Amino acid sequence: MQNTGLEVLFKGTNFLRLCEGLWVTLRIAVIAMMLSIVLGFFLGMLMNLQNKGVRAVCRVYLEIVRIMPQLVLLFLVYFGAAKHLNMNLSGEKAAIIVFTFWGTAEMGDLVRSALIAIPKHQYESGYALGLNKWQVYRSVILPQTIRRLLPSAVNLLTRMIKTTSLVVLIGVVEVVKVGKQIIDASRYTNPTAALWVYGVVFLMYFAICFPFSRISAALEKRLVN
């Protein structure tokens, strides 16, 4: 059989190992996303408070996260924490902290704008019906907020998945690293392995993000109609 180089992917457990590697980044993305959703709701509500000090602090937090590249934040936590807190933070933990920090800011801003978009009369009608503040939030405002939030939250999830690919640069063994190991191991038997391995990693990311971005677009459309 002619050697195309493609079979390196299916030699031994190579493909399985790549999938496992991908799962490492996905796990980080999923955990960070769940934390971000919870914290983001609180942040969004804080941002809508009348208190100017709270709003200013939130604003600064948001701007810092918006301006700094995620990789810089990763470096800060990964190298900074090791030195100052005397903690040997694993790359994975550092990544979860950073992506939660980032995701919370983004999510908070989404929640804030979703809350603003809800017309005032919704609150007022709630109160007029005799609901208290908590009840208004829970049964009137939140359900509408969530409906408005869904498309952009799903979009944030795809961004999160894409951005977690950076963790290889702080030494987490994930899909790219596993790919490199496979390439190195087959350097002599299969010199074109790099093409196939990175090609497959590229397609794997696409296969995961594409459905989510379709879902996000569909939700968006439904919301507009």
Added chain:
Amino acid sequence: MDVNFMQEQLPLYVEAAKLTLHMAVWGILFSILIGLICSMIRYLKIPILRQLVVCYIELSRNTPLLIQLFFLYFGLPKLGIVFSSESCAIIGLTFLGGSYMAEAFRSGLDNVSGIQIEAGLSLGMRKSQVFRKIILPQAVSNSIPVFCANVIFLIKETSVFSAVALADLMFVTKDLIGIYYKTDEALFMLVMAYLIILLPISVLCTLVERRIRYAEYGTGSAV
């Protein structure tokens, strides 16, 4: 913090920042070009090319820049296509940015309401006049906010270039931490470098956006 050390290493950071900016400027310029071409193809509904553009946009928007770079830099040479680090970085950034810009321009064009076009036609304007005088100005002002966000996004994305062996800010920082173990100083200068690059651009974008949205709604109306 060791100020002397920071002064000594400053030239390294200046060089790295220049490199980052250089890559970013070229990448963004080409992205705008690709974005314009792609959005025009979609707007004019040119067959076949249109489907290709859609494929490209989906592929590029749903994969991380880092993986695109790895494929370009380590994968493609096996097919005999070899790029230098610099061209790899610019090609990667353009591949990513082109689709983001295309989407920005497209949504700008789409958001011009049909009424505007009909009104133009009923005034006796030709189609090309409607496009030039009515659609384009509004489309441009519509797409400015997303365009600005994209510029900042693309500059931030340049931080992964160290993966293809470019001596950018991240690369220098990692080097200094590794060699001298001056973590604080290196990280501090890294943050400052990005702040100096990105803060003015971010402020400028806010100002431009404000000004241009103003034109869109006309003076006096508070929308």
